[in-house]
Amino acid sequence: MSAGVRMTAPGSAPLLEVEDLTMRFGMVTAAEGETVTLSPGEFVGIVGPNGAGKTTFLNLVTGYLRPQRGRIRFQGRDITGMRPAEIVTLGIGRSFQIPQLFLSLTVLENVLVALAAAEGRTLRPGDPLHRPERARAGLEVLQRFALADDAERPASALPEGGRKLLDIAMAFALRPRLLLMDEPTSGVSAEEKFVVMDTLVPVLRAAGVTAVFVEHDLEVVRRYAGRVLVLDAGRIVADGPPDAVLAPRSEA
């Protein structure tokens, strides 16, 4: 991490620069010349029809897929072709459309493992996971995500909305500078959607996390995103504030 290059004062330099990103799976084009720059503090919604390449975009940026063409720079550093574990330690977190949890552990333990990972201590056989300071920090994270009451329950006992939040809480526990969220409100009932977002967004803003979220519900995007990227067939076909990019409310 010491090699990370900070070119200018934070706030002015771009956080993420994606250039000409291209990925094809056989005949399917999942990304085609995607070029976009994110600044610190932005809240960006990604919308588009199924198969437009929204998840592929997250997979490419986090190193799960290696792009066939193009470059990705994070805080000025080229991260193209790095493995997810390496990219995550540089400060990019990610949550998943289907929550990726440790279902045999408790809700708290899920976050504690994330905290231990953030400390770089997961390979230590002598460091108790439930160390008091760590447990306190873990509970604090759960409190912010309204999961503290479920701390001692097995993660497998959480309802879908809780799983979504825990999934994001684990990524958040790593203190990322950039958080990429894949459909944070999918699989959650219509009323619960705003509850999830109302819990999430203030926490991320308070921590100064730059966020990108894939979302199908345009109402959610309109309300929480400051900028919208529209993807279609792997191309960024629109990029701008929600009012300018999305159709007027009556048509939505």
Add this chain to the structure above:
Amino acid sequence: MNREASAVPPEAVPVARATGRPAAPAGRLLLLGLLAALLLLGWGLPRWLNFLLTLALAKGLVVLGLVLLMRAGLVSFGQGLFFAAAAYAAAFAIKLWGVREAFLLLPLGMAAAAALAVLTGLLAARYRAIFFAMLTLAFSMVLYGLLIKAYPLTGGSDGLRVAVPTVLGYAPDPQRARVLVYYLAVGAVAAAVSLVRRQAGSCFGYLTQAIRDNEVRVEYLGVPVRRAVLAVYLEGAVLAGAGGVLAALAVGHVDPNLAYWTTSGEFVFIALLGGAEGVLAPLAGAVLYEVVKAYAFKYTPYAWQMVMGLVMLPIILFLPSGLWAPLERRWLRVRE
């Protein structure tokens, strides 16, 4: 992947918690009591039972390491590789360099196992499930082949004699040496048990469980999964190495069968018999296995494998988490 993970049966949840938390004082007391019993048994036992127990403890060490792998979701069908490599390392040291000190032979065997684990682990850590199992099996069979063919060095299928060891410079007569090796095994097991118990509640212990649950998430926590798998693999190998040296000293002989797949299969058998959780299950499983095998061998010398199979069948059918594990869960369970 997520679908699969949610198929974990509900009873698996308290299991994870019981193995994860630091044990209650009652658990520690039980363990100390068992240790005291093992120490006392060193004097009173008849020779054959002393030998049987030593062998069971040696194999218990191997299975303890195997169980660590199983908690990370990996089953090795090739722990015989490390068991045999360490046993032969000890035999070579005695034969070639005249080293007879048990406290040198033990770390030497463990180091040999560790070196082999780094070599094979770089490849094995890339694979999972049946592919991992088959690869480990293949590695062990390669060693078996080498041991059989390298006759001038290894004595081929006859194997090598392992002389009576000295202990801290003391050269006992063979009868006393047997008891000393037993105590060496008890000491090694006590050390291993305390380390493994400490690890269960540690960051690393939870990480292995996390890897079994969901590797994608582990990677996205910034932890290179392969390195963690390699670490558990190495740990299992070192424990198997310790077991191998102790078995060689107890038997007084090594032969290629130590690396044969049936030996590795025996370790998996014991792991299933005892149950893949806790720290005592593998040891209890090993003792039970050796006792059943001894009697099966005595009364049905030509069909003892069938008897073992008949013992295993109801356990797999009715006690899928093993014989000992449900007891251990009750006694050593943590309450806060």
